[in-house]
Amino acid sequence: MSIATLxxxxxxxxxxxxxxxxxxxxKNINFPINKKEVTAIIGPSGCGKSTFIKTxxxxxxMVPNVKMTGEINFNGQNVLNEKIDLVxxxxxxxxxxxxxNPFPQSIYDNxxxxxxxxxxxxxxxxxxxxxxxxxxxxxxxxxxDRLHAPALGLSGGQQxxxxxxxxxxxxxxxxxxxxxxxxLDPISTLKIEELILELKEKYTIVIVTHNMQQASRVSDxxxxxxxxxxxxxxxxxxxxxxxxxxxxxxxxxxxxx
Amino acid sequence: MSTRAxxxxxxxxxxxxxxxxxxxxxxxxxxxxxxxxxxxxxxxxLVIKRDSEINELEHxxxxxxxxxxxxxxxxxxxxxxxxxxxxxSSEVERMADMAVNIAKSAVHIGEEKxxxxxxxxxxxxxxALDMVAESITAYYSEDITIAKKCAEKDDEVDKMFGRLIxxxxxxxxxxxxxxxxxxxLAFVCRFLERIADHSTNIAENVIYLVTGQRIDLNx
Numbered sequence: 001m002s003i004a005t006l007x008x009x010x011x012x013x014x015x016x017x018x019x020x021x022x023x024x025x026x027k028n029i030n031f032p033i034n035k036k037e038v039t040a041i042i043g044p045s046g047c048g049k050s051t052f053i054k055t056x057x058x059x060x061x062m063v064p065n066v067k068m069t070g071e072i073n074f075n076g077q078n079v080l081n082e083k084i085d086l087v088x089x090x091x092x093x094x095x096x097x098x099x100x101n102p103f104p105q106s107i108y109d110n111x112x113x114x115x116x117x118x119x120x121x122x123x124x125x126x127x128x129x130x131x132x133x134x135x136x137x138x139x140x141x142x143x144x145d146r147l148h149a150p151a152l153g154l155s156g157g158q159q160x161x162x163x164x165x166x167x168x169x170x171x172x173x174x175x176x177x178x179x180x181x182x183x184l185d186p187i188s189t190l191k192i193e194e195l196i197l198e199l200k201e202k203y204t205i206v207i208v209t210h211n212m213q214q215a216s217r218v219s220d221x222x223x224x225x226x227x228x229x230x231x232x233x234x235x236x237x238x239x240x241x242x243x244x245x246x247x248x249x250x251x252x253x254x255x256x257x
Numbered sequence: 258m259s260t261r262a263x264x265x266x267x268x269x270x271x272x273x274x275x276x277x278x279x280x281x282x283x284x285x286x287x288x289x290x291x292x293x294x295x296x297x298x299x300x301x302x303l304v305i306k307r308d309s310e311i312n313e314l315e316h317x318x319x320x321x322x323x324x325x326x327x328x329x330x331x332x333x334x335x336x337x338x339x340x341x342x343x344x345x346s347s348e349v350e351r352m353a354d355m356a357v358n359i360a361k362s363a364v365h366i367g368e369e370k371x372x373x374x375x376x377x378x379x380x381x382x383x384x385a386l387d388m389v390a391e392s393i394t395a396y397y398s399e400d401i402t403i404a405k406k407c408a409e410k411d412d413e414v415d416k417m418f419g420r421l422i423x424x425x426x427x428x429x430x431x432x433x434x435x436x437x438x439x440x441x442l443a444f445v446c447r448f449l450e451r452i453a454d455h456s457t458n459i460a461e462n463v464i465y466l467v468t469g470q471r472i473d474l475n476x
Contacts, residue, residue: 212330
Protein backbone atom coordinates (compact mmCIF):
# COMPACT_ATOMS: atom_id res chain seq x y z
CA MET A 1 0.00 0.00 0.00
CA SER A 2 1.43 3.35 -0.95
CA ILE A 3 1.77 6.38 1.27
CA ALA A 4 -0.98 8.26 -0.56
CA THR A 5 -3.73 5.82 0.32
CA LEU A 6 -2.87 6.03 3.99
CA UNK A 7 -2.88 9.79 4.25
CA UNK A 8 -4.80 12.81 3.15
CA UNK A 9 -2.49 13.11 0.18
CA UNK A 10 -3.96 13.00 -3.29
CA UNK A 11 -0.56 13.54 -4.93
CA UNK A 12 2.77 12.47 -3.57
CA UNK A 13 5.67 13.66 -5.67
CA UNK A 14 9.00 12.10 -4.86
CA UNK A 15 12.45 13.00 -6.17
CA UNK A 16 10.98 14.41 -9.35
CA UNK A 17 13.54 15.63 -11.88
CA UNK A 18 12.69 17.04 -15.28
CA UNK A 19 14.85 18.02 -18.21
CA UNK A 20 13.94 19.97 -21.33
CA UNK A 21 16.68 18.53 -23.53
CA UNK A 22 19.82 19.47 -21.58
CA UNK A 23 18.10 22.01 -19.36
CA UNK A 24 17.44 20.69 -15.86
CA UNK A 25 14.12 22.40 -15.17
CA UNK A 26 12.92 20.61 -12.00
CA LYS A 27 15.40 19.38 -9.41
CA ASN A 28 14.58 16.72 -6.81
CA ILE A 29 11.07 17.89 -6.07
CA ASN A 30 9.39 16.29 -3.08
CA PHE A 31 5.90 17.59 -2.73
CA PRO A 32 2.80 16.19 -1.01
CA ILE A 33 -0.55 17.66 -2.10
CA ASN A 34 -3.43 17.19 0.30
CA LYS A 35 -7.05 16.49 -0.54
CA LYS A 36 -9.47 19.40 -0.54
CA GLU A 37 -6.77 21.94 0.05
CA VAL A 38 -5.71 24.82 -2.14
CA THR A 39 -1.98 24.74 -2.83
CA ALA A 40 -0.49 27.87 -4.37
CA ILE A 41 2.76 27.77 -6.29
CA ILE A 42 4.74 30.99 -6.47
CA GLY A 43 8.12 31.95 -7.83
CA PRO A 44 9.75 34.17 -10.46
CA SER A 45 9.35 33.52 -14.18
CA GLY A 46 11.31 30.48 -15.29
CA CYS A 47 11.43 28.93 -11.81
CA GLY A 48 9.62 25.79 -12.93
CA LYS A 49 6.19 26.38 -11.40
CA SER A 50 4.23 25.99 -14.65
CA THR A 51 6.40 23.03 -15.62
CA PHE A 52 5.64 21.45 -12.27
CA ILE A 53 1.88 21.90 -12.49
CA LYS A 54 1.88 20.44 -16.01
CA THR A 55 3.57 17.28 -14.78
CA UNK A 56 0.60 16.53 -12.53
CA UNK A 57 -1.70 15.62 -15.44
CA UNK A 58 1.19 14.87 -17.82
CA UNK A 59 0.32 17.81 -20.03
CA UNK A 60 4.09 18.17 -20.02
CA UNK A 61 4.29 15.16 -22.38
CA MET A 62 3.12 17.46 -25.17
CA VAL A 63 6.43 19.33 -24.97
CA PRO A 64 9.13 17.69 -27.15
CA ASN A 65 12.38 16.39 -25.57
CA VAL A 66 11.08 16.19 -22.03
CA LYS A 67 12.65 13.61 -19.74
CA MET A 68 11.49 12.87 -16.21
CA THR A 69 12.74 10.71 -13.35
CA GLY A 70 11.26 10.11 -9.92
CA GLU A 71 7.67 9.48 -8.95
CA ILE A 72 4.38 11.28 -9.32
CA ASN A 73 2.01 9.24 -7.24
CA PHE A 74 -1.62 10.06 -7.88
CA ASN A 75 -4.01 8.24 -5.59
CA GLY A 76 -1.29 5.69 -4.98
CA GLN A 77 -0.35 5.10 -8.60
CA ASN A 78 2.92 6.36 -10.08
CA VAL A 79 1.80 8.05 -13.29
CA LEU A 80 5.37 8.09 -14.61
CA ASN A 81 5.98 4.36 -14.47
CA GLU A 82 2.71 2.66 -14.97
CA LYS A 83 0.73 2.48 -18.15
CA ILE A 84 -1.58 5.38 -17.70
CA ASP A 85 -4.66 6.18 -19.72
CA LEU A 86 -4.03 9.88 -20.29
CA VAL A 87 -7.67 10.61 -21.06
CA UNK A 88 -8.64 9.00 -17.79
CA UNK A 89 -5.87 10.82 -15.85
CA UNK A 90 -7.02 14.17 -17.22
CA UNK A 91 -10.62 13.34 -16.38
CA UNK A 92 -9.48 13.14 -12.75
CA UNK A 93 -7.02 16.01 -12.96
CA UNK A 94 -8.60 18.94 -14.80
CA UNK A 95 -6.78 22.05 -15.88
CA UNK A 96 -7.55 25.72 -16.43
CA UNK A 97 -5.14 28.06 -18.19
CA UNK A 98 -4.08 31.69 -18.07
CA UNK A 99 -6.69 32.91 -20.49
CA UNK A 100 -10.15 31.45 -20.93
CA ASN A 101 -9.98 29.24 -24.00
CA PRO A 102 -13.52 28.12 -24.79
CA PHE A 103 -14.05 25.96 -27.85
CA PRO A 104 -15.68 27.87 -30.72
CA GLN A 105 -18.97 26.22 -29.83
CA SER A 106 -22.02 27.02 -27.75
CA ILE A 107 -21.82 27.46 -23.99
CA TYR A 108 -23.72 24.18 -23.61
CA ASP A 109 -21.45 22.21 -25.92
CA ASN A 110 -18.32 23.50 -24.21
CA UNK A 111 -19.46 21.98 -20.92
CA UNK A 112 -20.88 18.81 -22.51
CA UNK A 113 -17.65 18.18 -24.44
CA UNK A 114 -15.81 16.25 -21.71
CA UNK A 115 -18.77 14.15 -20.52
CA UNK A 116 -19.54 13.19 -24.15
CA UNK A 117 -15.96 11.97 -24.62
CA UNK A 118 -16.42 9.85 -21.54
CA UNK A 119 -19.54 8.25 -23.02
CA UNK A 120 -22.43 10.25 -21.62
CA UNK A 121 -24.97 10.58 -24.41
CA UNK A 122 -28.43 11.06 -22.86
CA UNK A 123 -29.65 14.61 -23.15
CA UNK A 124 -31.19 14.53 -19.68
CA UNK A 125 -27.85 13.52 -18.12
CA UNK A 126 -25.95 16.12 -20.11
CA UNK A 127 -28.47 18.84 -19.21
CA UNK A 128 -28.01 17.99 -15.58
CA UNK A 129 -24.20 18.14 -15.80
CA UNK A 130 -24.27 21.44 -17.72
CA UNK A 131 -26.64 23.02 -15.21
CA UNK A 132 -24.71 21.80 -12.21
CA UNK A 133 -21.30 22.76 -13.58
CA UNK A 134 -22.49 26.25 -14.46
CA UNK A 135 -24.06 26.62 -11.02
CA UNK A 136 -20.83 25.48 -9.38
CA UNK A 137 -18.96 28.34 -11.01
CA UNK A 138 -21.76 30.86 -10.34
CA UNK A 139 -22.29 31.40 -14.06
CA UNK A 140 -25.73 29.80 -14.34
CA UNK A 141 -27.77 32.93 -13.65
CA UNK A 142 -25.77 34.91 -16.17
CA UNK A 143 -26.08 32.43 -19.08
CA UNK A 144 -29.14 30.23 -18.43
CA ASP A 145 -31.14 32.06 -21.11
CA ARG A 146 -28.49 31.70 -23.80
CA LEU A 147 -26.97 28.28 -23.32
CA HIS A 148 -26.82 27.77 -27.08
CA ALA A 149 -25.16 31.11 -27.81
CA PRO A 150 -21.46 31.04 -28.79
CA ALA A 151 -19.16 30.79 -25.78
CA LEU A 152 -16.77 33.26 -27.38
CA GLY A 153 -19.43 35.96 -26.92
CA LEU A 154 -18.92 35.87 -23.15
CA SER A 155 -16.73 38.38 -21.31
CA GLY A 156 -13.17 37.39 -20.34
CA GLY A 157 -14.15 36.66 -16.75
CA GLN A 158 -17.19 34.66 -17.84
CA GLN A 159 -15.07 32.70 -20.35
CA UNK A 160 -12.66 31.78 -17.58
CA UNK A 161 -15.49 30.63 -15.32
CA UNK A 162 -16.90 28.66 -18.27
CA UNK A 163 -13.53 26.92 -18.66
CA UNK A 164 -13.55 26.07 -14.96
CA UNK A 165 -17.09 24.69 -15.39
CA UNK A 166 -15.88 22.68 -18.39
CA UNK A 167 -13.10 21.22 -16.26
CA UNK A 168 -15.59 20.39 -13.48
CA UNK A 169 -18.00 18.66 -15.86
CA UNK A 170 -15.94 15.47 -15.90
CA UNK A 171 -16.09 15.37 -12.07
CA UNK A 172 -12.34 15.63 -11.47
CA UNK A 173 -10.62 15.14 -8.09
CA UNK A 174 -8.04 17.80 -8.74
CA UNK A 175 -8.22 21.11 -10.52
CA UNK A 176 -4.96 22.62 -11.78
CA UNK A 177 -5.01 26.35 -12.44
CA UNK A 178 -2.13 28.01 -14.27
CA UNK A 179 -2.36 31.75 -13.58
CA UNK A 180 -6.14 31.65 -13.98
CA UNK A 181 -6.73 35.35 -13.37
CA UNK A 182 -3.69 37.03 -14.90
CA UNK A 183 -5.75 38.19 -17.90
CA LEU A 184 -8.77 39.32 -15.87
CA ASP A 185 -9.90 42.62 -14.38
CA PRO A 186 -9.92 42.97 -10.56
CA ILE A 187 -13.60 42.17 -10.07
CA SER A 188 -13.50 39.07 -12.32
CA THR A 189 -10.34 38.09 -10.43
CA LEU A 190 -12.11 38.33 -7.07
CA LYS A 191 -15.02 36.28 -8.44
CA ILE A 192 -12.61 33.51 -9.44
CA GLU A 193 -10.96 33.71 -6.02
CA GLU A 194 -14.33 33.40 -4.27
CA LEU A 195 -15.04 30.47 -6.54
CA ILE A 196 -11.76 28.79 -5.59
CA LEU A 197 -12.70 29.04 -1.91
CA GLU A 198 -16.08 27.44 -2.65
CA LEU A 199 -14.65 24.74 -4.89
CA LYS A 200 -12.19 23.52 -2.30
CA GLU A 201 -15.08 22.02 -0.36
CA LYS A 202 -15.25 19.41 -3.14
CA TYR A 203 -11.96 19.55 -5.04
CA THR A 204 -8.23 19.65 -4.52
CA ILE A 205 -6.85 22.75 -6.18
CA VAL A 206 -3.31 23.58 -7.27
CA ILE A 207 -2.86 27.14 -8.50
CA VAL A 208 0.14 28.80 -10.07
CA THR A 209 0.03 32.54 -9.52
CA HIS A 210 2.21 35.61 -9.89
CA ASN A 211 -0.13 37.51 -7.62
CA MET A 212 1.20 37.19 -4.11
CA GLN A 213 -1.94 38.57 -2.50
CA GLN A 214 -3.95 36.03 -4.42
CA ALA A 215 -1.81 33.20 -3.06
CA SER A 216 -2.21 34.55 0.46
CA ARG A 217 -5.98 35.00 0.07
CA VAL A 218 -6.99 31.68 -1.45
CA SER A 219 -4.49 29.00 -0.51
CA ASP A 220 -3.94 26.73 2.48
CA UNK A 221 -0.39 25.81 1.50
CA UNK A 222 2.12 27.81 -0.48
CA UNK A 223 5.16 26.48 -2.29
CA UNK A 224 8.01 28.72 -3.40
CA UNK A 225 10.01 27.57 -6.43
CA UNK A 226 13.31 29.05 -7.52
CA UNK A 227 15.47 27.91 -10.44
CA UNK A 228 13.84 24.52 -10.60
CA UNK A 229 14.02 23.85 -6.88
CA UNK A 230 11.25 23.72 -4.32
CA UNK A 231 12.71 26.10 -1.77
CA UNK A 232 9.94 26.11 0.79
CA UNK A 233 6.54 24.50 1.22
CA UNK A 234 4.51 25.42 4.26
CA UNK A 235 1.15 26.69 5.43
CA UNK A 236 0.29 29.91 3.64
CA UNK A 237 0.09 31.77 6.94
CA UNK A 238 3.66 30.76 7.79
CA UNK A 239 5.01 31.58 4.33
CA UNK A 240 3.53 35.06 4.40
CA UNK A 241 4.20 35.89 8.03
CA UNK A 242 7.45 34.17 8.89
CA UNK A 243 9.05 32.15 6.09
CA UNK A 244 12.02 30.03 7.08
CA UNK A 245 14.18 30.54 4.01
CA UNK A 246 15.66 33.98 3.34
CA UNK A 247 15.10 33.47 -0.41
CA UNK A 248 11.36 33.05 0.19
CA UNK A 249 11.37 36.17 2.34
CA UNK A 250 13.26 38.06 -0.37
CA UNK A 251 10.79 37.03 -3.04
CA UNK A 252 7.52 37.66 -1.22
CA UNK A 253 8.65 41.02 0.14
CA UNK A 254 9.70 42.01 -3.37
CA UNK A 255 13.40 42.34 -2.60
CA UNK A 256 14.44 40.16 -5.53
CA UNK A 257 13.06 38.20 -8.45
CA MET B 258 18.97 48.35 -7.84
CA SER B 259 16.70 47.64 -4.92
CA THR B 260 13.23 46.69 -6.09
CA ARG B 261 11.55 48.42 -3.16
CA ALA B 262 13.74 51.44 -2.48
CA UNK B 263 10.78 53.75 -1.88
CA UNK B 264 9.14 51.34 0.56
CA UNK B 265 12.45 50.85 2.41
CA UNK B 266 12.81 54.62 2.66
CA UNK B 267 9.32 54.88 4.14
CA UNK B 268 10.06 52.15 6.69
CA UNK B 269 13.17 54.10 7.72
CA UNK B 270 11.12 57.26 8.11
CA UNK B 271 8.59 55.40 10.26
CA UNK B 272 11.39 54.27 12.54
CA UNK B 273 12.83 57.79 12.70
CA UNK B 274 9.44 59.19 13.72
CA UNK B 275 9.24 56.61 16.50
CA UNK B 276 12.70 57.49 17.68
CA UNK B 277 11.71 61.14 17.88
CA UNK B 278 8.58 60.24 19.82
CA UNK B 279 10.57 58.04 22.20
CA UNK B 280 13.13 60.74 22.92
CA UNK B 281 10.36 63.23 23.67
CA UNK B 282 8.75 60.75 26.06
CA UNK B 283 12.06 60.05 27.75
CA UNK B 284 12.60 63.78 28.16
CA UNK B 285 9.07 64.17 29.56
CA UNK B 286 9.74 61.51 32.22
CA UNK B 287 12.98 63.24 33.27
CA UNK B 288 11.36 66.67 33.39
CA UNK B 289 8.41 65.32 35.37
CA UNK B 290 10.80 63.81 37.91
CA UNK B 291 12.82 67.01 38.17
CA UNK B 292 9.61 68.98 38.72
CA UNK B 293 8.70 66.55 41.50
CA UNK B 294 12.11 66.62 43.19
CA UNK B 295 12.54 70.41 42.91
CA UNK B 296 8.85 71.07 43.55
CA UNK B 297 8.79 73.12 40.35
CA UNK B 298 5.07 73.45 39.58
CA UNK B 299 5.63 75.46 36.39
CA UNK B 300 7.84 72.73 34.97
CA UNK B 301 5.26 70.10 35.90
CA UNK B 302 2.54 72.05 34.12
CA LEU B 303 4.75 72.32 31.03
CA VAL B 304 5.19 68.52 30.96
CA ILE B 305 1.41 68.13 31.09
CA LYS B 306 0.90 70.69 28.36
CA ARG B 307 3.48 69.26 26.00
CA ASP B 308 2.03 65.74 26.10
CA SER B 309 -0.18 66.69 23.16
CA GLU B 310 2.94 66.86 20.96
CA ILE B 311 3.66 63.21 21.75
CA ASN B 312 0.06 62.21 21.11
CA GLU B 313 0.21 64.02 17.80
CA LEU B 314 3.34 62.08 16.83
CA GLU B 315 1.62 58.83 17.69
CA HIS B 316 -1.23 59.72 15.33
CA UNK B 317 1.24 60.56 12.57
CA UNK B 318 2.98 57.22 13.05
CA UNK B 319 -0.37 55.43 12.95
CA UNK B 320 -1.41 57.23 9.77
CA UNK B 321 1.87 56.50 8.04
CA UNK B 322 1.81 52.84 9.07
CA UNK B 323 -1.75 52.36 7.80
CA UNK B 324 -0.92 54.09 4.54
CA UNK B 325 2.06 51.78 4.06
CA UNK B 326 -0.13 48.74 4.69
CA UNK B 327 -2.70 50.01 2.19
CA UNK B 328 -0.18 50.94 -0.47
CA UNK B 329 2.52 48.32 -0.17
CA UNK B 330 0.68 45.16 0.93
CA UNK B 331 3.57 44.22 3.21
CA UNK B 332 4.18 40.59 4.19
CA UNK B 333 6.57 38.67 6.44
CA UNK B 334 9.27 40.85 8.08
CA UNK B 335 7.93 43.99 6.37
CA UNK B 336 4.55 43.41 7.95
CA UNK B 337 6.14 42.71 11.34
CA UNK B 338 8.10 45.97 11.09
CA UNK B 339 4.90 47.95 10.62
CA UNK B 340 2.98 45.97 13.20
CA UNK B 341 5.75 46.46 15.76
CA UNK B 342 6.04 50.18 14.95
CA UNK B 343 2.34 50.52 15.76
CA UNK B 344 2.69 48.60 19.01
CA UNK B 345 5.87 50.35 20.14
CA SER B 346 4.33 53.75 19.42
CA SER B 347 1.44 52.88 21.68
CA GLU B 348 3.81 51.73 24.47
CA VAL B 349 5.79 54.96 24.12
CA GLU B 350 2.59 56.98 24.26
CA ARG B 351 1.63 55.22 27.50
CA MET B 352 5.08 56.04 28.93
CA ALA B 353 4.49 59.70 28.15
CA ASP B 354 1.13 59.44 29.93
CA MET B 355 3.02 58.16 32.99
CA ALA B 356 5.24 61.26 32.78
CA VAL B 357 2.06 63.36 32.81
CA ASN B 358 0.80 61.42 35.84
CA ILE B 359 4.07 62.04 37.69
CA ALA B 360 3.82 65.75 36.83
CA LYS B 361 0.24 65.81 38.13
CA SER B 362 1.43 64.25 41.39
CA ALA B 363 4.06 67.01 41.59
CA VAL B 364 1.27 69.56 41.17
CA HIS B 365 -0.85 67.83 43.85
CA ILE B 366 2.02 67.85 46.34
CA GLY B 367 2.69 71.46 45.40
CA GLU B 368 5.01 73.33 47.71
CA GLU B 369 4.30 71.21 50.78
CA LYS B 370 7.65 70.28 52.30
CA UNK B 371 8.68 66.70 51.47
CA UNK B 372 8.50 64.33 54.42
CA UNK B 373 12.13 63.43 53.67
CA UNK B 374 14.66 64.02 50.96
CA UNK B 375 13.76 61.97 47.86
CA UNK B 376 16.57 59.49 47.21
CA UNK B 377 15.12 56.10 46.39
CA UNK B 378 12.46 57.44 44.02
CA UNK B 379 15.05 59.21 41.81
CA UNK B 380 17.08 55.96 41.92
CA UNK B 381 14.07 54.03 40.75
CA UNK B 382 13.56 56.59 38.01
CA UNK B 383 17.17 56.06 36.85
CA UNK B 384 16.55 52.32 36.57
CA ALA B 385 13.29 52.81 34.70
CA LEU B 386 14.91 55.32 32.35
CA ASP B 387 17.77 52.89 31.69
CA MET B 388 15.18 50.38 30.60
CA VAL B 389 13.45 52.92 28.36
CA ALA B 390 16.75 53.78 26.66
CA GLU B 391 17.70 50.13 26.25
CA SER B 392 14.33 49.10 24.84
CA ILE B 393 14.43 51.89 22.28
CA THR B 394 18.04 51.08 21.36
CA ALA B 395 17.04 47.44 20.97
CA TYR B 396 14.17 48.49 18.72
CA TYR B 397 16.29 50.84 16.66
CA SER B 398 19.11 48.35 16.13
CA GLU B 399 16.80 45.29 16.07
CA ASP B 400 19.05 43.72 18.70
CA ILE B 401 17.65 40.80 20.70
CA THR B 402 20.55 40.78 23.19
CA ILE B 403 19.85 44.36 24.27
CA ALA B 404 16.12 43.59 24.40
CA LYS B 405 16.70 40.68 26.78
CA LYS B 406 19.12 42.71 28.89
CA CYS B 407 16.48 45.41 29.22
CA ALA B 408 13.78 42.96 30.30
CA GLU B 409 16.05 41.40 32.94
CA LYS B 410 16.07 44.72 34.82
CA ASP B 411 12.31 44.68 35.24
CA ASP B 412 12.50 42.37 38.27
CA GLU B 413 14.77 44.81 40.05
CA VAL B 414 12.38 47.70 39.42
CA ASP B 415 9.47 45.57 40.65
CA LYS B 416 11.36 44.81 43.85
CA MET B 417 12.22 48.49 44.39
CA PHE B 418 8.55 49.29 43.91
CA GLY B 419 7.46 46.75 46.56
CA ARG B 420 10.04 47.99 49.03
CA LEU B 421 9.26 51.69 48.49
CA ILE B 422 5.51 51.17 48.89
CA UNK B 423 6.10 49.41 52.23
CA UNK B 424 8.39 52.21 53.35
CA UNK B 425 5.99 54.98 52.28
CA UNK B 426 2.99 53.36 53.96
CA UNK B 427 5.12 53.08 57.11
CA UNK B 428 5.41 56.89 57.22
CA UNK B 429 1.66 57.48 57.39
CA UNK B 430 1.14 56.84 61.18
CA UNK B 431 3.88 59.36 62.11
CA UNK B 432 2.88 61.89 59.44
CA UNK B 433 -0.94 61.82 59.28
CA UNK B 434 -1.01 65.38 57.91
CA UNK B 435 1.16 64.33 54.97
CA UNK B 436 -1.03 61.41 53.89
CA UNK B 437 -1.83 63.10 50.57
CA UNK B 438 1.87 63.62 49.81
CA UNK B 439 2.73 60.03 50.78
CA UNK B 440 -0.05 58.64 48.59
CA UNK B 441 1.11 60.81 45.68
CA LEU B 442 4.68 59.53 46.11
CA ALA B 443 3.36 55.95 46.17
CA PHE B 444 1.55 56.73 42.93
CA VAL B 445 4.80 58.03 41.43
CA CYS B 446 6.47 54.71 42.31
CA ARG B 447 3.63 52.91 40.58
CA PHE B 448 4.01 55.12 37.48
CA LEU B 449 7.74 54.38 37.34
CA GLU B 450 7.03 50.68 37.68
CA ARG B 451 4.59 50.96 34.75
CA ILE B 452 7.22 52.74 32.65
CA ALA B 453 9.54 49.77 33.24
CA ASP B 454 6.72 47.41 32.16
CA HIS B 455 6.17 49.36 28.95
CA SER B 456 9.91 49.06 28.24
CA THR B 457 9.67 45.30 28.75
CA ASN B 458 6.75 45.20 26.31
CA ILE B 459 8.86 47.05 23.75
CA ALA B 460 11.65 44.51 24.32
CA GLU B 461 9.17 41.67 23.66
CA ASN B 462 8.10 43.39 20.46
CA VAL B 463 11.72 43.62 19.35
CA ILE B 464 12.10 39.86 19.80
CA TYR B 465 8.92 39.31 17.78
CA LEU B 466 10.18 41.71 15.12
CA VAL B 467 13.45 39.87 14.68
CA THR B 468 12.40 36.25 15.19
CA GLY B 469 8.67 36.16 14.54
CA GLN B 470 8.28 34.44 17.94
CA ARG B 471 6.18 35.85 20.75
CA ILE B 472 7.63 35.45 24.22
CA ASP B 473 6.58 36.82 27.59
CA LEU B 474 9.56 38.49 29.24
CA ASN B 475 7.47 39.53 32.22
CA UNK B 476 6.81 35.94 33.24
